[in-house]
Amino acid sequence: MFILIYLIVILIFDECYCDIQVSIDKLKGEYNIIVNNRLWLRSSNIRLYTDNKWLTSKDGSLHLIDSSLKQGFGLRLGYWNQREFIYNFNSKNEKSLNITTSIRQWKSIPAAITFHFHSGSTDLNNNIELDMDQIRTVFSSFNIEKLGKDDHRAYLTFGGMMMGDLEKHAGIWNSESRFLKGGISGGPLILFNSTENGQRDSIIISPFEQFMSTSLTINKQILEYGFLGSIKSLPINSTNSLIIYYSSKGINQLMEEWGKTMQKTFNRTNQYRLNDLTINYLGYYTDNGAYYYYNTESNMNYQQTIVKIKENLSIPIHYIQLDSWWYYKGLGNGVKQWISRPDIFPDGLQGLNKKLNSFPLAAHNRYWSSDTIYSDKYHFIIDNFNLKSLPLGNDSFWIDLFKNSTKDFNLILYEQDWMNHQTIDFSPINKDISIGRQWLISMGYAANLFNINIQYCMSLPRHALQALEINRVTQARVSDDYYVHIQRDNPQWNIGITSMLANAIG
Ligand SMILES: *[C@@H]1O[C@H](CO)[C@@H](O)[C@H](O)[C@H]1NC(C)=O
Ligand SMILES: *[C@@H]1O[C@H](CO)[C@@H](O)[C@H](O)[C@H]1NC(C)=O
Ligand SMILES: *[C@@H]1O[C@H](CO)[C@@H](O)[C@H](O)[C@H]1NC(C)=O
Ligand SMILES: *[C@@H]1O[C@H](CO)[C@@H](O)[C@H](O)[C@H]1NC(C)=O
Ligand SMILES: *[C@@H]1O[C@H](CO)[C@@H](O)[C@H](O)[C@H]1NC(C)=O
Numbered sequence: 468m469f470i471l472i473y474l475i476v477i478l479i480f481d482e483c484y485c486d487i488q489v490s491i492d493k494l495k496g497e498y499n500i501i502v503n504n505r506l507w508l509r510s511s512n513i514r515l516y517t518d519n520k521w522l523t524s525k526d527g528s529l530h531l532i533d534s535s536l537k538q539g540f541g542l543r544l545g546y547w548n549q550r551e552f553i554y555n556f557n558s559k560n561e562k563s564l565n566i567t568t569s570i571r572q573w574k575s576i577p578a579a580i581t582f583h584f585h586s587g588s589t590d591l592n593n594n595i596e597l598d599m600d601q602i603r604t605v606f607s608s609f610n611i612e613k614l615g616k617d618d619h620r621a622y623l624t625f626g627g628m629m630m631g632d633l634e635k636h637a638g639i640w641n642s643e644s645r646f647l648k649g650g651i652s653g654g655p656l657i658l659f660n661s662t663e664n665g666q667r668d669s670i671i672i673s674p675f676e677q678f679m680s681t682s683l684t685i686n687k688q689i690l691e692y693g694f695l696g697s698i699k700s701l702p703i704n705s706t707n708s709l710i711i712y713y714s715s716k717g718i719n720q721l722m723e724e725w726g727k728t729m730q731k732t733f734n735r736t737n738q739y740r741l742n743d744l745t746i747n748y749l750g751y752y753t754d755n756g757a758y759y760y761y762n763t764e765s766n767m768n769y770q771q772t773i774v775k776i777k778e779n780l781s782i783p784i785h786y787i788q789l790d791s792w793w794y795y796k797g798l799g800n801g802v803k804q805w806i807s808r809p810d811i812f813p814d815g816l817q818g819l820n821k822k823l824n825s826f827p828l829a830a831h832n833r834y835w836s837s838d839t840i841y842s843d844k845y846h847f848i849i850d851n852f853n854l855k856s857l858p859l860g861n862d863s864f865w866i867d868l869f870k871n872s873t874k875d876f877n878l879i880l881y882e883q884d885w886m887n888h889q890t891i892d893f894s895p896i897n898k899d900i901s902i903g904r905q906w907l908i909s910m911g912y913a914a915n916l917f918n919i920n921i922q923y924c925m926s927l928p929r930h931a932l933q934a935l936e937i938n939r940v941t942q943a944r945v946s947d948d949y950y951v952h953i954q955r956d957n958p959q960w961n962i963g964i965t966s967m968l969a970n971a972i973g
């Protein structure tokens with residue numbers, strides 16, 4: 468065991484029912500997380516990459532100059548109490564600058580501790596950026612280590628597409644843990660006591676805001692949280708935060724309780740999920756692996772085929788999903804124009820709608836191509852290298868897109884697919900602090916105006932977390948395409964683990 472000679476300042480309210488505790492060395496800025504009276508996490512250094520160089524609390528280039536206790540009140544979660552630290556550093560032109568970090572406890576959520584970073588009174592810029600899988604601000608950070616020989620803790624991480632399902636991983640928590648997934652395609656991390664089979668003490672470590680522009684990463688044997696390394700400029704007063712949530716009742720319960728807190732934090736309502744026709748009833752999909760995926764009945768076009776599907780089926784389907792085969796593609800196989808092609812639907816979606824008697828449809832979309840026709844009329848940011856683009860600026864594009872579509876057909880579900888590619892292989896999103904969030908918020912805002920729900924597909928954990936702010940996102944795929952499962956002989960319905968995450972978020 469480690470010998471801890473600590474000046475312990477446990478942040479407590481007059482009466483503390485804290486299930487999880489933090490002990491803080493206010494002189495050194497170090498902090499430990501204590502779960503059920505046992506040490507679970509020891510902090511590592513605070514670091515900052517700015518003016519193309521690293522500053523760290525370890526060598527004093529980030530210098531702790533002040534520490535204080537503060538109290539406050541948040542609209543959604545109520546009273547909090549925090550220990551705040553100010554770190555000082557000299558910028559390129561020898562200007563003295565501060566960053567602020569704080570460790571917070573909330574009266575209404577004794578099972579949580581949150582960590583907050585504030586970038587201070589000037590923009591922090593780089594012209595040599597780090598990789599998108601790295602981070603450029605490091606707070607907070609924890610050693611990945613076994614704490615004593617009777618410490619049998621294990622981890623579970625989400626990673627990769629389908630909401631973190633495809634590269635999820637579990638293993639033993641010690642300094643040799645190699646498969647932890649971090650960076651742009653990583654997600655929340657769960658730590659549990661494997662002696663108790665994950666059925667008792669467990670914690671989840673997750674971003675608490677800025678889901679599109681922050682990551683958890685693994686740097687040697689340290690778990691670190693902060694803004695993406697590829698972001699060029701951190702504007703004045705940039706903030707991010709991390710939450711550690713505890714449950715004594717096992718991983719399932721942990722996820723549910725954490726999810727409730729996250730939903731409360733963003734005032735999410737589940738009314739759209741609960742009333743979503745596509746969740747409550749059977750639908751007919753034409754996705755990869757379905758018979759009508761880029762395939763029609765012989766001697767029929769797609770319009771005739773879809774009409775026939777509806778007429779022929781004796782099971783009570785309530786909607787039909789149109790996969791990526793119906794719209795115009797451009798460079799890099801992205802979407803050029805999200806309207807139907809005459810070779811697919813000769814009478815347009817309007818004509819199809821008439822023949823279907825306004826039967827509800829779910830419509831697929833992918834990333835925008837760099838030669839999208841919409842960039843003539845709307846503000847798009849173009850990435851010519853990756854052949855992709857994205858609407859930017861204000862909500863008018865998404866409003867017009869859904870307005871035009873709902874005029875033509877009964878669109879009840881918008882499926883945004885290829886989200887990992889629109890994010891990873893599209894540099895404007897990973898170089899900017901706000902574009903990623905704005906993309907999804909604008910889409911959700913417009914969908915709400917036209918009573919459309921949204922499905923995320925090929926989403927990363929960060930997209931799913933971002934949906935906490937977007938009530939209209941009622942679902943996300945948590946397994947790969949049917950076709951891929953057949954081809955690789957993977958079990959299609961092994962979705963229990965990632966479903967915990969999907970269900971927790973809302
Ligand atoms: C940094 O923090 C110290 C201590 O609170 C304060 O006196 C100083 O004015 C701050 N400097 C800047 C540039 O904000
Ligand atoms: C894990 O659980 C066992 C049994 O309850 C306990 O003895 C052990 O100390 C726990 N380990 C940690 C790191 O909490
Ligand atoms: C940054 O925050 C400070 C302190 O909260 C505030 O006075 C200042 O107006 C903010 N600046 C900007 C540009 O938001
Ligand atoms: C939360 O959202 C509801 C609508 O779902 C709204 O009526 C309410 O004002 C919101 N509350 C806060 C604190 O933002
Ligand atoms: C409709 O039913 C007929 C008769 O059973 C069958 O030949 C045809 O393939 C079906 N078409 C579609 C599109 O399901």
Ligand SMILES: *[C@@H]1O[C@H](CO)[C@@H](O)[C@H](O)[C@H]1NC(C)=O
Pocket residue numbers: 844845846860861862863
């Ligand atoms: C939003 O964008 C559209 C199209 O680019 C433009 O016509 C409109 O003036 C913009 N609205 C605002 C409020 O910026």
Ligand SMILES: *[C@@H]1O[C@H](CO)[C@@H](O)[C@H](O)[C@H]1NC(C)=O
Pocket residue numbers: 841844864865867868871
């Ligand atoms: C919506 O329809 C109008 C009228 O046809 C067209 O000018 C505009 O480009 C369309 N916008 C979108 C985003 O579909």
